[in-house]
Amino acid sequence: MTDDVEKFVDRYSLGRDKGEDSKHFLRIKIANGMLTAEQFRRIGQLAERYSRGYSEITDRQDIQLHWIEAENALEIFSKLEEIGFTTDKCGQGYPGARYGDVRNIVGCPVAGVDKFELIDASQIIQQLDKVFTGNKNFLDLPRKFKISASGCQLNCTSPEVYDLSFVAVRHSSGKIGFVALVGGTVGVAPQLARLLGVFIKPDEVVDVTRAIVEIYRDYGSRENKAKARFRWLVDAWGIEKLKETVEEKIGKSLETYKLDYLPTCRGEHVGVQPQKQEGYSYISVPIMGGILSSGKMLEIADVTDKYGNGDMRLSTFQNLVIVNIPDNNVNLVLKKLEQIGFPVKGSVLRWTTIACAGNFCGKAPEHPKKRAIETVEYLEERLGETLKNLNLRICLSGCPNGCARHLIADIGMQAIQLTIDGKPTPCYNIYVGGCLGSNSALGKLIKRAVRAEQVKYEVENLIVTYIKNKTSLGSFHDFNNQHSLENKT
Amino acid sequence: MSANLVKTKEDNYTLDVRGYTCPYPEFYTARALKQLSLGENLEVILDNPPSCETIPIAAKKQGCQVIEVSKISDAQWRITIKK
Helix, strand or coil: CCCCCHHHHCCCCCEECCCCCCCEEEEEECHHHEEEHHHHHHHHHHHHHHCCCEEEECCCCCEEECCCCHHHHHHHHHHHHHHCCEECCCHHHCCCCCCECECCCECCCCCCCECCCCCCCHHHHHHHHHHHCCCHHHCCECCCECEEEECCCCCCCCHHHCCEEEEEEECCCCCEEEEEEECCECCCCCECCEECCEEECHHHHHHHHHHHHHHHHHHCCCCCHHHCCHHHHHHHHCHHHHHHHHHHHHCCCCEECCCCCCCCCCCCCCEEEEECCCCEEEEEECCHHHEEEHHHHHHHHHHHHHHCCCEEEECCCCCEEEEEEEHHHHHHHHHHHHHCCCCCCCCCHHHHCEECCHHHHCCCCCCHHHHHHHHHHHHHHHHHHHHCCCCCCEEEECCCCCCCCHHHCCEEEEEEEEEECCEEEEEEEEEECCECHHHCECCEEEEEEEEHHHHHHHHHHHHHHHHHHCCCCCCHHHHHHHHCHHHCC | CCCEEEEEECCEEEEECCCCCCCHHHHHHHHHHHHCCCCCEEEEEECCCHHHHHHHHHHHHCCCEEEEEEEEECCEEEEEEEC
């Protein structure tokens, strides 16, 4: 039986939801988070028609729709194809180690316009996207495979948490290239990625990536789903064997390159920033929880078209960036955004707090995004200006899978369900001190089973303790090591 | 990759949708059922667990009777439907 369905099979699928009365979600891959206002508008129209007017920007620069009915899928796929996007393959429902695909390839949302970037990696990401999208050779990996590439000095993509990341560096000779990090994951068996120890020229990235994904496909464990992610192969092989096999596959040696630092993650691109292009700015708009209604999507698209050049980006912090705004339009755009409910102001937490969609996948005992929004609003009300320049990252995950990356947050929370007084009661375990960069570390569990409604008070206590006691602008991680926060809250 | 509808014996057909994720097993099942005559049986072989829930729902919507959903190996299921 071959028919019109077949043309979509390798590029489009639906994922399974088990919460909020949603049966299926649609995760639209947007490479590097780059899209036009027209594409954004048309996705908004899809949300309006098929997803109860609701959409989410994910922390991997996708747009996710829920309440998708399977009987509408072909119509939706067809429209998405016209818009120019594909979806995750979503083979995670399969009980064995099969049908994994390369997920949306993420990058710095201000690639190409950031004044401080070492290199614009977005072209490389578009090339990689072409290599893997719908390519049958890479649709039966042991598990999903996550890639990032970025030239951003903020290290905003959090490269240590992906299977494979390329981080731009300036070689001692002055050349700009990349170091590769391999085997990161923040799921149930977390492991920060490790350096491959080589310098990779920009024109080598595609070949190196293809080689690594082939290695994973051919040698990754298929016996046990829990041990099938790439990190386990890196553990089993070690860096040296992996490097040698990559070199063998690409047919040349890569330059050994020892890096004694990594650009420290300083968070998200926030607010209005001048671009490298004289006379233009970008505006990073905080989207709390990444949640957008279809109506708001259309309004944002209109503002982008009217006052910018129609280019937009999605960030790995679930925010939205309007780029290429002539400087003399910036105030107008800010005013319009405020009028439609997206003020570009408030604490940095509005940009850096992320939460997963655990209420839809059914693994969370409550709505992590709503809890995140409530927490930030409470903190702003209580701590006001004190928060203004506090560059902290707060992440709420609905389950140990850690989709919101709570283990690399300054303050991370993971929901659990307890039975208290005979009633199911949503609670959170609280972790602190997760960080990326030179002192990469996973967060430490400091408090177990805090009732969900108490979370905001616990976070307030942590932040107040941090502000009161810190002697310098050290990270939350350093601070926790020095002051043992579990004894202070 | 393609879903094959095969006549196995009188009044019995098998549809192999292994390797397909949602929503394709449902699509192919719905299309196969349209080709069958009343009273004929369809056995769907699949390896996408969510489809074990969605195919029976879709089949019932088409007025068919779901006879059985059974696990036939660690990662494979068979759904038997009577039109």
